[in-house]
Amino acid sequence: MGSDELRSEYRRYTLRKTLFIIVCIIGSVVAVGLSLSSGKYDIGFLESYQILFDHIAGIVPMTPTEVMEDYVVWDLRVPRSIAGLAVGAGLGVCGAAMQSSLKNPLADPYTTGISSGAALGATLMITLGISLIPHLGGELAIAINAFFFSLIPAGMIVFISVFKKTSPTSMILIGVAVTYVFSATTSLLMLYAVPEDLTEAYIWAVGTLGKATWDNVPYLCVAAVGGIVVMQIYAGRLNILALNDESAVSLGLNAKRLRITILIMISVVTSILVSFTGTIGFVGLVAPHMVRIFIGSDNRYLIPASAAFGAVLLLASDCISKSVGSTGLPVGVITALIGGPLFLLLIMRQRRSAWG
Amino acid sequence: MDDAKVQLREGYHRYTFRKILFIALCIALAIIAAGYAATLGAREIAFFDVYRIIFDHIGGMTYEIGSIGWIDDYVIWNQRLPRILMALVAGAGLAIGGAAMQSLIKNPLADPYTTGISSGAVFGVTVALVLGMSFASSISQYGIVLNAFLLGLAPVGVIVLVSRVNNASPATMILAGIALSYLFRSLSTLLMVSTDADTVAAAYLWQIGTLENASWSGLPLMFCVTAAGSLFLMFTSRQLNILTLGDESAKSLGLNADNYRVLCLVLIAVMTAAVISFTGIIGFIGLVSPHVVRSLIGSDNKYVIPASMAFGAMFLLLADIVARTVIAPSELPVGIIMSFIGGPLFLYIIIRQKREVW
Numbered sequence: 105m106g107s108d109e110l111r112s113e114y115r116r117y118t119l120r121k122t123l124f125i126i127v128c129i130i131g132s133v134v135a136v137g138l139s140l141s142s143g144k145y146d147i148g149f150l151e152s153y154q155i156l157f158d159h160i161a162g163i164v165p166m167t168p169t170e171v172m173e174d175y176v177v178w179d180l181r182v183p184r185s186i187a188g189l190a191v192g193a194g195l196g197v198c199g200a201a202m203q204s205s206l207k208n209p210l211a212d213p214y215t216t217g218i219s220s221g222a223a224l225g226a227t228l229m230i231t232l233g234i235s236l237i238p239h240l241g242g243e244l245a246i247a248i249n250a251f252f253f254s255l256i257p258a259g260m261i262v263f264i265s266v267f268k269k270t271s272p273t274s275m276i277l278i279g280v281a282v283t284y285v286f287s288a289t290t291s292l293l294m295l296y297a298v299p300e301d302l303t304e305a306y307i308w309a310v311g312t313l314g315k316a317t318w319d320n321v322p323y324l325c326v327a328a329v330g331g332i333v334v335m336q337i338y339a340g341r342l343n344i345l346a347l348n349d350e351s352a353v354s355l356g357l358n359a360k361r362l363r364i365t366i367l368i369m370i371s372v373v374t375s376i377l378v379s380f381t382g383t384i385g386f387v388g389l390v391a392p393h394m395v396r397i398f399i400g401s402d403n404r405y406l407i408p409a410s411a412a413f414g415a416v417l418l419l420a421s422d423c424i425s426k427s428v429g430s431t432g433l434p435v436g437v438i439t440a441l442i443g444g445p446l447f448l449l450l451i452m453r454q455r456r457s458a459w460g
Numbered sequence: 461m462d463d464a465k466v467q468l469r470e471g472y473h474r475y476t477f478r479k480i481l482f483i484a485l486c487i488a489l490a491i492i493a494a495g496y497a498a499t500l501g502a503r504e505i506a507f508f509d510v511y512r513i514i515f516d517h518i519g520g521m522t523y524e525i526g527s528i529g530w531i532d533d534y535v536i537w538n539q540r541l542p543r544i545l546m547a548l549v550a551g552a553g554l555a556i557g558g559a560a561m562q563s564l565i566k567n568p569l570a571d572p573y574t575t576g577i578s579s580g581a582v583f584g585v586t587v588a589l590v591l592g593m594s595f596a597s598s599i600s601q602y603g604i605v606l607n608a609f610l611l612g613l614a615p616v617g618v619i620v621l622v623s624r625v626n627n628a629s630p631a632t633m634i635l636a637g638i639a640l641s642y643l644f645r646s647l648s649t650l651l652m653v654s655t656d657a658d659t660v661a662a663a664y665l666w667q668i669g670t671l672e673n674a675s676w677s678g679l680p681l682m683f684c685v686t687a688a689g690s691l692f693l694m695f696t697s698r699q700l701n702i703l704t705l706g707d708e709s710a711k712s713l714g715l716n717a718d719n720y721r722v723l724c725l726v727l728i729a730v731m732t733a734a735v736i737s738f739t740g741i742i743g744f745i746g747l748v749s750p751h752v753v754r755s756l757i758g759s760d761n762k763y764v765i766p767a768s769m770a771f772g773a774m775f776l777l778l779a780d781i782v783a784r785t786v787i788a789p790s791e792l793p794v795g796i797i798m799s800f801i802g803g804p805l806f807l808y809i810i811i812r813q814k815r816e817v818w
Binding site (some may be wrong): 141208270276277280281285287291294299302306386393434436437438445454 | 804
C-alpha cells in the first residue's frame, strides 16, 4: 500500500467523523433559534437571531415592542438556551469519558453515585429544610446541598482507591453501594414528607432547564467548557485506558491514577451541572452511545462529537418540552420519549457493535 | 499415582465443602429467621410453638373453631406465614435472576431489572393508579398486579424482537434494555407530573416495594414460576459458566450462545415480573446477593445460582423482620431497610475481597 493510498484512507476515516461533528454544531445553532423563538411571547425564528445579534452588538432597542422583545429574548430565553447547550454538552462528554474509562456501556455521568447524592441533598432541603450553609433558603440552598452531597460518593470511591488496589469493576460497585444507602435515605425522607414536598422533590430529581438565569448560567458554562477541554486533552489516554490496564502500563501510563483523575474531573463537572438543573437523565448515557454507532469509539472524536450531539439533543428536546401543555414538561421526559425509540432504531440498524 | 489421585480428590472436596457449607448455613439461618418472624405480631406465640403449629397444620390437625389452638393456627397460617413465604420466594427469585443476568450479559452492573422489567412494571402500575386503566376487568388490587406483570414483560418482548432482527450480543441487549427503560420511565414520569400529590405518593410507595400486602392468593403463581425458573437455571448452570467465557468459546463447546441467552432472558423476565407484580420494585437484592456470594465462594455458577437463591431468601426475610420491628407497631418498606443494611455490608465485602471475581 502506497503512502498516498494510506493518506487518502486516513482522510476518509476522519472526514466522516468531522462531518458528523459539524452537522451537530449546525444543528445546535438551529436549535438555539428554535429555543429563542418558542414560548408564550411570539417571536419569529429568524427575528430571534436578529434580536440576539443586535443585543450583542450593543444596539439599544427604541420602541416599546423592541424593548419588550429584547427583554424576552435576552433575559428570559437566552439563559435557558445556553443552559441547554452547556448541560447537554457537559453530560454528553462526561458520559463518554465515564464509559471509556470504566470500560462499561452501562456507565453514565452519574455512575459514581452523583445523582443519588444530589437527590439526597436536595430532598434534605426540600422536606426538612436542612441546609449545609445555615440561614440560607430557596433554590440556592438546594443547589449548594446538591453539589456537596453529590461529591460524597465519588469522594468515597477515590478514598478507597487510594488505599486499595481497585479495578474499574470495584469502583463501580463502591458507587453502587453508596448509591443504595443514599437512595434509601432519600426514600425514607420522601415517605414521611407531606405529599406537596414529595412532589417538589420528585420534580427536582427529574430535572429541568427552567431554573436557568443569568446568575447561574456562568457556572454551567465554566463546568461544561472545562469538561470538554480537559477530556479532549485526555482523549488519547482514554483510548489506551479503554483497551486494558496491562496495555496502558506497557505504554507508560499509570492506569489506576489516570482513572481516578478522570473520575474526579467528571464528578466535579457533573455535580455543578446537576446542582442547578436536577438530575437530567438519558443524555449522558445515550448521547455517547448514539455517537459511537455513527463514528466509532475513538475518543479523540467521540469526546467532541458527544458534546455537540448532547447539546443539540438536549436543547431540541427542551424546545418541545417548553411548548407542550400549559406549564411545560420536564426535559428529561421529552429527551427519553424522542431519544428512546431513535436509540432503539439505531441499535437495530447497526452492523457491528461499537463495544466489540 | 494413587497418591496424586487421593490428593486431587481431597482438593476437590475442600473446594466443594466450603460452598455447600455456605448454602447450608444460609438455609439454616432462613429457617430460624422464619420462626422468629412468625412470632412477631400482636398475638404472642412462642418461637418453638411456631414450628409445631406449622407441622401440625401440614399434618392435617384440625381444631375446634374458636379454641386457643384454632386461633393460633389461624394467626400463624393465614396472617403470618404468607408474608414469610413471600419474602423467601421473592428474595430467592430476585437473587437468582440477578446472578443469572450478570453471567448472561457478562456485566457486574446487571440485575434482574436490566432488561427494563421494573420500568415497564412501574408504568403499568402508574397507568392503573393515575388513569384507572387496567388489563383486568376491575381496578382492584388485581388490576395493579396484572398491569405490572404484563407491562413488565413488554420491554423483554421488544428486546427479543431486536435480537432476532440484529444480533443477540450482550451489548445489544443492554443497550436495548436502556432505551426501553428510559422510554417507559419517561412515560411514567409524564403521568406522575400531571397528577395530584396523593396519587404520586401511592405510585412512589409501590416503586419502593413492600411485603405488607402478602396473602395466600398470590403465592402459588409466584412460587411455581420461581421454582420452575430456578430449576432450569440450576440444571443449565454449566451452560452459564461456558457463556461467561465468551461466545466463541461457547460455540466451540457446542452451545448456541444466542438462543440460550434469549431463552434465559425471557425466563428471568417472567420470574421477576411474577415476583414484583405482587411486591413492587424491591431493589438491591438482585444486584447485590450474587456479588456477596461470589466474593465468598467464587464465581462457579453451579454453586453461585443455588447460593444466591439461599442467600437472597434469607436476606430479604431478615430485612423484612427489621422493617417490621424497628419502628413497631408501624413498619418501614423492606427495600429501604435492605439498602441500609446491605449497602455498608456490600462496601465492606468489596474492600475486603482479595482477588477479583470478575
